[in-house]
Structure formats: C-alpha cells, structure tokens
Amino acid sequence: MPLKIAVIVGSLRQDSYNRRLAEALVKLPQANDHAFTFADIAALPHYDQDHDGNQADSVKALKALIGGSDGVLFVTPEYNRSIPGVLKNALDNGSRPYGQSCWAGKPAGVIGVSIGAAGTAMAQQHLRNVLAYLDMPTLTQPEVFLKWSDELVTADGTVGEKSAEFLGGWLAAFLNLVAIHRA
Numbered sequence: 001m002p003l004k005i006a007v008i009v010g011s012l013r014q015d016s017y018n019r020r021l022a023e024a025l026v027k028l029p030q031a032n033d034h035a036f037t038f039a040d041i042a043a044l045p046h047y048d049q050d051h052d053g054n055q056a057d058s059v060k061a062l063k064a065l066i067g068g069s070d071g072v073l074f075v076t077p078e079y080n081r082s083i084p085g086v087l088k089n090a091l092d093n094g095s096r097p098y099g100q101s102c103w104a105g106k107p108a109g110v111i112g113v114s115i116g117a118a119g120t121a122m123a124q125q126h127l128r129n130v131l132a133y134l135d136m137p138t139l140t141q142p143e144v145f146l147k148w149s150d151e152l153v154t155a156d157g158t159v160g161e162k163s164a165e166f167l168g169g170w171l172a173a174f175l176n177l178v179a180i181h182r183a
C-alpha cells in the first residue's frame, strides 16, 4: 500500500543542501509508489499562544497535511548545535491548541546534512528530544550523519552512486516503520 509522507525541510535557504538531499531522497527507488509532499514552513507565523483559537491558514494547512499523512520525514541542518528556529516554530505551531497537536502518533524519520564533520548529529539529538515529547515514534537505527559533498547529491538532483545503497536502506527502514504504525 502506498504511504503518504510529509517532508519537512529545516532550511529556508534557496540553494539548501538539505532541500537538495530531501528532493533526491524521494527519487530513490525505495520511494517509488509512495507519495511525498513537502510542507511549506516558510509561510508559518511566529508561534504565538494568543492565536491558538484563531490559527493562520498556513498553520491549518500544515496541520491538515500532517493529519492526512502516514509519517513525517524531517531533513534538517544544524544551527548552532541545535535545530533551526524555523523548524522548532513549525513543530510548535502544529502542536497547539493543547490537545489538538497534529504530530501525536505520526512516525518520524530524522536525517540531515551539514558542511561540518559532525553531520547534524547534535541537531538530530535535539530534534529527537522534541519528537519524543510530541509522541512521534522515531526511527532509531540506522542513524545517518552526512557531511555535504557534491557527490552526495549530483547536479541532476539524484543521490550520488556511492551513497545510494546506504541512503536507500535508511529510507526503506523509515518507510517500514511508517507501514508498521499504519497497520
């Protein structure tokens, strides 16, 4: 059965490596037959609890996307040893009003690429902490920490030859987790 996966990229940068990685991941053969939809987190307002009773259309759209998805794929850079504010803002917006979080129970995959050797390890650890609180069962193994190189994602937007088997295996493990939770 095809799975519906929401993709959240934690960078708004036009030429974002993480967006390029995300777009390449969903072209891997393991993604075939599944439906991936990228969320627009740039459109979200800064989270403000005063607006819980009257959420912006962009927040409603995010919540509808997540609500209609079987799982969520997070592809994020590391900013100052944590997750970017725009990603935390998306998580906060989707988590409220209290009791009406869109995230609860949705299986998640966490991956990211940085220009540094630590490969988003600390951002991923911080993100896992938040996802645990949001009640999102998250793929534990394999873990993936990537340092950007032009071989990782080729100019034509596909995963490079050397990384395809490894990243394809990771994607398959994530999709398997999603399938188990949907069953």
Ligand SMILES: Cc1cc2nc3c(=O)[nH]c(=O)nc-3n(C[C@H](O)[C@H](O)[C@H](O)COP(=O)(O)O)c2cc1C
Binding pocket: 011, 012, 013, 015, 016, 017, 018, 019, 077, 078, 079, 080, 081, 082, 113, 114, 115, 116, 117, 118, 119, 120
């Ligand atoms: C505000 C800021 C903080 C950063 N902090 C880190 C960091 O803690 N660890 C790291 O490996 N790279 C860090 N970087 C470098 C990012 O890995 C690099 O900018 C990367 O290209 C961001 O991902 P993107 O291309 O998807 O936007 C930081 C970059 C910015 C702009």
